[in-house]
Amino acid sequence: MKLAFVTPRYGRDVMGGAEAAARQLATHLSAAGRWSVEVFTTCALDHITWEDVLSPGDSVDEGVTVHRFASAAGRSPAFYELDARIRVAPRQAEVALARRWVELNGPVAPALVDAVAASDADVLAFYPYLYYPTVMGMAAARAPAVLHPAAHDEPALYLRVYDPVFEGADAICYHTAAERRLLQRVHRVGQVPQIVLGLGVAEVAAGGRPGGEVAGVGDHPYVVSVGRVDEHKGSAMLAAFFGTYKERHPGPLKLVMVGPVAATIAPHDDIVLTGAVDEADKWDLVRDATVAISPSAMESFSLVVLEAWEQSVPVMVNALCEPTRDHCRHSGGGLWFGSYPEFEVVLERLCADDTLRRTLARRGHAYVQRYFQWPRLIERYSRFLTSVCERPRRGGVEVPVRSR
Amino acid sequence: MVHAAEDHADEDHAANAGTDARTVEDDYVEQVRREIAEEVQRRAATDLPPRLERELDEMFMRHSPLGSGGTGLTDILRHVDAAVFIDPMVPVESRRPGGVAVKRGLRSLTFWYQRFVTHQVSTFAAAVGRALHVVDAQLTGVRARLDALAPPPSVVIEASWAHRLDAWWVGTVLEELAGTARAATSGGAGRVLHAACGDGWLVRALLERGVDAYGVDPRPRALTDEEADALDLREEGVADHLEAVDPGSLAAVVLSGVVEGAPLGDRHRLLVRAARAVGPGGVLVVHSLSRAAWEADDAPLQADLVPARPYRPATWGTVLGEEGLTVTVDEAADGRDYLVRARRRPTPGA
Numbered sequence: 001m002k003l004a005f006v007t008p009r010y011g012r013d014v015m016g017g018a019e020a021a022a023r024q025l026a027t028h029l030s031a032a033g034r035w036s037v038e039v040f041t042t043c044a045l046d047h048i049t050w051e052d053v054l055s056p057g058d059s060v061d062e063g064v065t066v067h068r069f070a071s072a073a074g075r076s077p078a079f080y081e082l083d084a085r086i087r088v089a090p091r092q093a094e095v096a097l098a099r100r101w102v103e104l105n106g107p108v109a110p111a112l113v114d115a116v117a118a119s120d121a122d123v124l125a126f127y128p129y130l131y132y133p134t135v136m137g138m139a140a141a142r143a144p145a146v147l148h149p150a151a152h153d154e155p156a157l158y159l160r161v162y163d164p165v166f167e168g169a170d171a172i173c174y175h176t177a178a179e180r181r182l183l184q185r186v187h188r189v190g191q192v193p194q195i196v197l198g199l200g201v202a203e204v205a206a207g208g209r210p211g212g213e214v215a216g217v218g219d220h221p222y223v224v225s226v227g228r229v230d231e232h233k234g235s236a237m238l239a240a241f242f243g244t245y246k247e248r249h250p251g252p253l254k255l256v257m258v259g260p261v262a263a264t265i266a267p268h269d270d271i272v273l274t275g276a277v278d279e280a281d282k283w284d285l286v287r288d289a290t291v292a293i294s295p296s297a298m299e300s301f302s303l304v305v306l307e308a309w310e311q312s313v314p315v316m317v318n319a320l321c322e323p324t325r326d327h328c329r330h331s332g333g334g335l336w337f338g339s340y341p342e343f344e345v346v347l348e349r350l351c352a353d354d355t356l357r358r359t360l361a362r363r364g365h366a367y368v369q370r371y372f373q374w375p376r377l378i379e380r381y382s383r384f385l386t387s388v389c390e391r392p393r394r395g396g397v398e399v400p401v402r403s404r
Numbered sequence: 405m406v407h408a409a410e411d412h413a414d415e416d417h418a419a420n421a422g423t424d425a426r427t428v429e430d431d432y433v434e435q436v437r438r439e440i441a442e443e444v445q446r447r448a449a450t451d452l453p454p455r456l457e458r459e460l461d462e463m464f465m466r467h468s469p470l471g472s473g474g475t476g477l478t479d480i481l482r483h484v485d486a487a488v489f490i491d492p493m494v495p496v497e498s499r500r501p502g503g504v505a506v507k508r509g510l511r512s513l514t515f516w517y518q519r520f521v522t523h524q525v526s527t528f529a530a531a532v533g534r535a536l537h538v539v540d541a542q543l544t545g546v547r548a549r550l551d552a553l554a555p556p557p558s559v560v561i562e563a564s565w566a567h568r569l570d571a572w573w574v575g576t577v578l579e580e581l582a583g584t585a586r587a588a589t590s591g592g593a594g595r596v597l598h599a600a601c602g603d604g605w606l607v608r609a610l611l612e613r614g615v616d617a618y619g620v621d622p623r624p625r626a627l628t629d630e631e632a633d634a635l636d637l638r639e640e641g642v643a644d645h646l647e648a649v650d651p652g653s654l655a656a657v658v659l660s661g662v663v664e665g666a667p668l669g670d671r672h673r674l675l676v677r678a679a680r681a682v683g684p685g686g687v688l689v690v691h692s693l694s695r696a697a698w699e700a701d702d703a704p705l706q707a708d709l710v711p712a713r714p715y716r717p718a719t720w721g722t723v724l725g726e727e728g729l730t731v732t733v734d735e736a737a738d739g740r741d742y743l744v745r746a747r748r749r750p751t752p753g754a
Contacts, residue, residue, distance in 0.1 A: 339461065
């Protein structure tokens with residue numbers, strides 16, 4: 001059986017996000033041996049510009065055949081003005097305007113869509129919902145289409161241009177039950193065959209160096225936040241909260257922010273920005289942290305939370321992020337904050353209470369072991385795909401976007 | 405502060421954390437969360453400077469999900485309170501040489517004006533804030549009274565003698581749905597929904613007959629993920645699920661143990677949603693206990709807790725007839741339960 005993923009970016013150098021999740025799923029599924037896996041993607045690595053930086057053509061990445069196509073257009077400068085207009089009331093935005101929004105957001109890749117239409121795959125997996133390759137590719141697909149929305153509660157989700165994408169999918173694969181609840185609040189997708197799968201946590205590949213040494217903070221205790229340092233990911237908010245916390249709680253505690261920096265963070269003696277680090281350093285940094293903090297309110301899964309638990313580190317998450325809060329509630333492995341005062345009380349408590357930290361860490365670890373191991377997830381996903389192939393196709397997706 | 409549950413929790417216990425029945429550790433973590441909430445409340449009259457608190461609140465909310473909006477009016481009012489004070493002290497930081505001195509001079513020269521204007525704006529904002537607090541208090545009171553008046557939530561009525569494969573009504577349903585789904589599949593709307601699906605007994609039987617079926621049940625399920633995946637069983641409220649179903653997209657909806665457990669208002673909304681989920685030529689099947697079973701000594705426990713009785717069989721023609729369905733009712737020989745089949749007319753020419 002052959003499965004083809006359709007995703008706007010693909011490769012080892014794609015950091016975080018839905019596209020990295022797609023690669024993990026593709027790689028593990030291919031390694032399991034029962035599915036021949038290929039990918040249709042663009043030559044871009046950057047999700048802001050969609051600039052073609054890789055060569056078009058075919059290649060093999062960890063057993064997965066990758067077909068890359070150049071984009072006719074990346075993100076247009078005109079996107080931002082339109083985005084600002086429609087994000088105020090996205091549900092009320094006219095479909096034609098929303099179509100335009102999808103095109104301006106990019107990457108516009110008609111050749112990719114043509115290849116999807118001509119694919120001989122038994123089933124196509126589109127990941128995530130947001131971009132042109134999914135919106136156009138699902139309309140063009142002849143094989144059953146599984147949609148991995150990777151959705152969070154953002155204005156784009158409410159655009160009517162996505163109604164046929166969600167409702168016309170042959171099946172939907174969610175990261176979390178919270179994502180399913182969100183989708184079902186916004187779109188009528190209850191009748192679509194579906195599964196809540198999530199992602200697996202990679203085996204710990206620590207380098208063996210003390211995390212404090214990697215971060216350059218020596219023996220100082222530290223809290224860690226892993227992921228792109230980005231305004232939209234709550235990084236600036238976390239830095240401001242932590243700076244305020246330190247003013248009110250002088251001491252040796254540091255904040256180490258690990259990941260490529262895409263936001264301006266005011267310099268602070270107790271905040272360290274490591275930039276992008278390799279996997280070994282990342283695991284070392286997380287392992288020795290007092291607490292791992294996920295400040296983002298816009299996650300559909302949050303692998304970094306599970307990776308912290310894999311290393312038995314308790315977590316703090318943004319209370320407005322339903323998926324990460326659900327992880328904490330179901331596992332009993334973390335706490336959440338919905339304001340600065342709450343952030344302060346939770347961090348105070350976690351830093352002062354060894355027993356609480358150990359209890360949360362143990363419960364988080366058990367949760368990851370039980371639900372988020374790749375072999376089990378791949379087995380479930382494989383069965384799900386088989387069932388999709390065996391089921392008659394649903395109505396399909398009506399063309400919501402005109403190619404230009 | 406609570407004492408740790410750690411001493412009581414062995415490793416086996418931990419391995420099951422968060423997944424099985426409530427544990428000592430569950431209670432411990434819950435207690436910690438309560439203590440944190442209490443401590444946050446205690447610090448509500450925070451000693452943070454108002455401007456700083458407002459800035460931090462704004463940063464927190466800037467990239468919040470659309471649907472969040474905090475956890476209620478009281479929460480949002482906290483943000484309003486933090487924003488009430490308008491600071492007349494304009495910042496004077498500057499990256500340009502002499503910029504700080506220039507800005508400081510301008511601020512001194514205009515401070516009387518800034519203070520006059522900001523004082524009036526702050527006074528107005530405080531008055532609006534107070535008014536909103538009064539509204540919040542009154543709404544809280546109204547909500548409390550409504551909560552007291554509201555009927556208990558819908559429950560699933562478990563009747564093991566009726567919700568099983570060899571019950572008298574099930575064979576009829578399986579046969580009818582197999583035909584309905586086959587006919588509907590050719591038109592693209594072939595799925596059958598069973599609620600409340602329990603362990604998937606009816607969904608499994610439908611799948612074995614080639615019917616594409618799935619199930620929802622609001623009760624915590626005792627199945628593994630793999631078992632639930634195989635049958636597409638979901639832990640969801642039935643009414644909520646039907647709200648998320650595209651109208652006319654299903655070949656059939658089977659409700660068993662659901663309708664008689666719903667208070668009257670909820671029951672009507674549930675039936676309207678279920679009827680509208682069924683496409684042309686499709687069927688809504690309702691299995692219900694009868695009033696006789698409801699009043700019997702061996703009636704399900706929930707019979708005493710639901711503030712409504714089952715409809716009489718004759719009532720269904722009226723209720724579902726209004727939704728454009730043609731209704732047939734079959735009663736059990738012993739009068740304990742009955743089966744309603746309500747069919748939507750096929751599209752003319754289909």
